Amino acid sequence: MPAAPPAGRRERKRQQVRDQLYAAALHLFVSQGYEATTMDQIGETADVARATVFNHFSQKVGFLEEWGVRRRARVNEILGSQHAEGLPVGDQLRRYLKEMADLNVASRAETTVLMDASARYGRLLQDPSLETELARIVEHGQRRGEIRADVDCDQAGQLLAACYFTTILRWIRTEPAPFDLQQRLAGALGIILRGVLDDDVT
Known part of the structure; x- marks a missing residue:
């Protein structure tokens, strides 16, 4: 009698296919644009059947949502490795926005295409994930x-x-980048944390 397959093998295989599709989609979005990319092209690039694409992502906008999920997960992973949860709240927020800025700067072409597409076709400002x-x-x-x-x-x-999203959307609108993203986000956070009124103004 054959041995039972290792627990979780099916799920690992499913995640592997999902990762292939995600990588293929991002490559196509950056190289030819979000609008010009079809689900069939994503399947062809990932070397999977058309039906498989839709089993993982029922709509093309799903890749935009996945991109946001993975960005936030990566930042949380970085902060977790740095034990940032023990920092004062202001430093935690600064660190969070800094890591988000660093990811965007390191992949500006990807951020430009994906963030713009998320604003146009996705639920960028309606999705509560980041604000949560x-x-x-x-x-x-x-x-x-x-x-x-x-x-x-x-x-x-x-x-x-x-504040984060409006800053990013302005940052991607022109080439080269019109301002230092990390500094702009840190400055905006400082205004929010301190308020805008002078202490002597009532």
């Missing part, structure tokens, strides 16, 4: 007494995410 991540950091700081008790953590996360 940032709100979680704010809430953690609030529990430690670093954030005022009257601050709405969800609203703070929404504000930070909106």
Whole structure:
């Protein structure tokens, strides 16, 4: 009687195919544009059947959503390895935005195509994933007494995410980059954390 297959082999194979499709899609998006790329081309490039593409990604916009998920996961992985959760909340937020900026700068061509497509065809400003991540950091700081008790953590996360996305969208609009992305995000975060009124103004 043959031995039972190792547990998880089917899932590993499925993830391998998904990774192939994702890599093929990003390559095509960057080389020929999001609009010009078809699901058939993605399947051909990944060397899988057309039906397999749709089994993993029912719509082309799914690749945009996957891109965002993987970016955030990568940042969380980096921060986890740096034990950033023990830092003061302001430093955690600075580190999070810095790592996001570094990923974007390191792959500017990819970011330009994917972020623009996400704004045009995806749910970039409706997807709450990033604001949820940032709100979680704010809430953690609030529990430690670093954030005022009257601050709405969800609203703070929404504000930070909106600031991030609008900054990125301006950054990708012209070539070369019109400003230093990391510095611009750090400056915006500083304004949000400190507020804009002078301490003597009521």
